[in-house]
Amino acid sequence: MKTDTISDMLTRIRNGNMVGHKVVKIDSTRITYRLIKLLKSEGFIKQYETVLKDGRKYIFVYLKYSDKTNRPLLRGLKRVSKPGLRVYVNKNQLPTVLGGQGIAILSTSRGILTNVQAKADGVGGELLCYIW
Template sequence: MTIDTISDMLTRIRNGNSVGHQVVKVNSTRINYRICRLLKSEGFIRQFETVIKEGKRYIFIYLKYENESKKPIIRGLKRVSKPGLRVYVRKRQIPLVLGGQGLALLSTSQGILTSLQAKKLGIGGELICYIW
C-alpha cells in the first residue's frame, strides 16, 4: 500500500486552516520539505521546521493568518496530479491560477518550482497542485 504524502500534507494544511490551528505536523519527505520551502518563500506559511520525535522525522508547519480578521492566507489548495492519474504540462500549457493571484507547483527536471519560475526557465513538468 502506497501513501500519497503530498495529498496528506495538503489535506492537513487545509484542515488546520479551516479550524484555525497555528501549527500542523506532517511526515517529513524530501518533496514535502521542498514544497514547504516554496510555500515559505512565497509567503503562504510563516515558518516550518524539521523535528525528530520518537525516532520519526516530522515537519511542523506554522500557518499564517491575516492580522485583524484572522482569516487564513491560504484560501485553497487543490491536488492536481495524483498517483492514479499523473498530469504533465509543457511550458506553454502552464496554467494561471486565479488570474495570477495563486500559484501552481510543478515537479520539473530542475526540482520543485512555482509556475512563474517554470515559465521563466521555459520548462514544463508534472503539475503537483494549485494554491491560492
C-alpha cells in the first residue's frame, strides 16, 4: 500500500519524462485527479483521461514534449510537504519558483491552487510541490 500518492504520482511523471514515454499510468485518487487537472490547465501536460480497469480507477497522463528538440516541457518536479514533515505557508510567505517560470501547488481551504491563484485569493495552505 502506498502511503504518499502525491510522491508516487510525481515520481511516475518524472520517470516517464526521463525515458521519453508518451503516456504514464497513475492510480486515481481525488488529490491526484485535482493535481493532474491543474497541470493540464497550466500547460505542463498534453492531456489526461480516467479509465476503470479491473475494478480500479487509473489516470492516463499524456506527457508533453517540445516540437523542435523533443525535450519534455516538464523540467522538474519536487515534493515539498511530506507525510512525515508537513510544510505550511501563509499568504505572505507564498514562494516564487524559478523567478516565476515554475509553479508551486498548495492545498488551501479553497481547494488545490497554484501560488499565483493563492496570492490573488489571499490564502495560504499546505505547500505540496514545486513544478517547473
